[in-house]
Amino acid sequence: MKTYYLDHAATTPVDSQVLEVMWPYMHDHYGNASSIYRIGVENRKAINQARKTIADTLGALPEEIYFCSGGTEASNWAIKGYADTHPDLTEIITSTIEHHATLHACESLERKGHVLRKIDVDKDGFLDLKALEKAISKQTLMVTVIWGNNEIGTVQDIEAVSRICQKHDVALHVDAVQAVGQLPIDLTAVDIDLMTISAHKFYGPKGMGLLYIKKGTDVAPLIHGGRHEMNLRAGTECVAGIVGMAEALRRAVERQQAYHEHLSRLSTTFLAMARETFDDVRLNGPLPGRQRLPGLLSLSFRHIEGLQLAFALDRRGVFVSTGSACSADSLVPSHVLEAINVPELENLGTIRISFGHDNKTDDLPIILGHLQDALLELR
Numbered sequence: 001m002k003t004y005y006l007d008h009a010a011t012t013p014v015d016s017q018v019l020e021v022m023w024p025y026m027h028d029h030y031g032n033a034s035s036i037y038r039i040g041v042e043n044r045k046a047i048n049q050a051r052k053t054i055a056d057t058l059g060a061l062p063e064e065i066y067f068c069s070g071g072t073e074a075s076n077w078a079i080k081g082y083a084d085t086h087p088d089l090t091e092i093i094t095s096t097i098e099h100h101a102t103l104h105a106c107e108s109l110e111r112k113g114h115v116l117r118k119i120d121v122d123k124d125g126f127l128d129l130k131a132l133e134k135a136i137s138k139q140t141l142m143v144t145v146i147w148g149n150n151e152i153g154t155v156q157d158i159e160a161v162s163r164i165c166q167k168h169d170v171a172l173h174v175d176a177v178q179a180v181g182q183l184p185i186d187l188t189a190v191d192i193d194l195m196t197i198s199a200h201k202f203y204g205p206k207g208m209g210l211l212y213i214k215k216g217t218d219v220a221p222l223i224h225g226g227r228h229e230m231n232l233r234a235g236t237e238c239v240a241g242i243v244g245m246a247e248a249l250r251r252a253v254e255r256q257q258a259y260h261e262h263l264s265r266l267s268t269t270f271l272a273m274a275r276e277t278f279d280d281v282r283l284n285g286p287l288p289g290r291q292r293l294p295g296l297l298s299l300s301f302r303h304i305e306g307l308q309l310a311f312a313l314d315r316r317g318v319f320v321s322t323g324s325a326c327s328a329d330s331l332v333p334s335h336v337l338e339a340i341n342v343p344e345l346e347n348l349g350t351i352r353i354s355f356g357h358d359n360k361t362d363d364l365p366i367i368l369g370h371l372q373d374a375l376l377e378l379r
């Protein structure tokens with residue numbers, strides 16, 4: 001059976017060129033980068049080179065790049081680590097449509113006494129910037145917002161958020177996990193204090209991410225132990241993962257514009273086809289364009305369970321997720337869809353399609369046919 005992977009927002013396959021640069025570090029160059037002899041020192045050099053490549057690619061300094069295990073850790077670290085060094089600042093501002101890594105990290109601070117302010121979004125998922133500015137006080141620890149939303153694809157105006165934060169001298173943490181590779185990111189052009197990145201969303205390895213910490217931003221470690229990562233993140237470095245992430249990021253940024261065009265073509269075409277075929281299909285989030293992640297379509301159907309639809313598509317070789325992959329095994333309505341006022345009936349009838357490099361325009365009619373069959377089977 002031919003299969004169609006349409007869940008690139010959940011994860012992407014590792015590029016073969018990325019695998020190629022990783023492979024030697026899994027086997028031949030196995031030294032611990034902290035060791036004093038040659039095979040350790042050489043790996044330390046490889047890590048430093050990767051850090052420089054990543055910094056150059058993002059418009060950052062090498063000493064602002066801190067490797068860790070992925071997006072979840074990076075966001076937890078940014079939020080809790082910054083709170084640790086600023087005990088006098090007790091209010092945290094976020095949005096109602098954050099990834100659980102951010103939301104739950106904020107809620108863990110709330111349980112310890114912080115005040116958590118969740119700023120509303122409009123029907124397309126755009127932050128109410130006036131409410132955001134109004135929520136800032138002398139006690140505000142930080143503003144933490146997602147750049148490109150993983151469920152509905154809304155792309156926030158991070159420049160505007162950054163200007164507000166600068167005006168009030170408040171730290172800004174941005175979850176850029178879905179944005180990397182799909183949107184241009186230049187840290188010399190926008191002022192961000194902390195930024196989360198995860199390699200497996202841009203054809204790099206899983207279990208590998210980084211936290212960008214702007215020079216002068218004081219963050220305490222989340223993981224304690226040895227003196228790795230400039231004393232801020234303990235644990236023997238995964239050299240293969242670091243080298244792989246650097247190569248994946250370099251390639252993602254180099255191909256970003258072409259990738260954006262490829263993904264936009266696929267989602268615009270598929271959306272038009274779906275709208276022509278199904279009377280009750282609803283697109284969640286903004287219309288395709290500059291303010292939407294190009295490859296992501298959140299589609300709701302009435303009188304259908306998204307989970308059942310995803311299973312019926314799976315039986316036909318089409319892989320999609322429901323609202324969000326992280327909660328794909330449960331029938332809890334998505335908090336993001338709730339925040340943009342999607343009625344519960346459609347909230348639970350939502351699937352997320354996210355295209356990638358290997359998807360082709362020619363595949364779209366076949367995928368649509370499978371979707372038609374799956375809906376017919378369930379209704």
Ligand SMILES: Cc1ncc(COP(=O)(O)O)c(C=O)c1O
Nearest residue numbers: 070071072099101150177178198
């Ligand atoms: C927007 C967003 N933030 C954070 C994460 C967590 O990243 P990781 O899977 O690397 O822990 C994800 C992954 O789904 C995501 O989509």
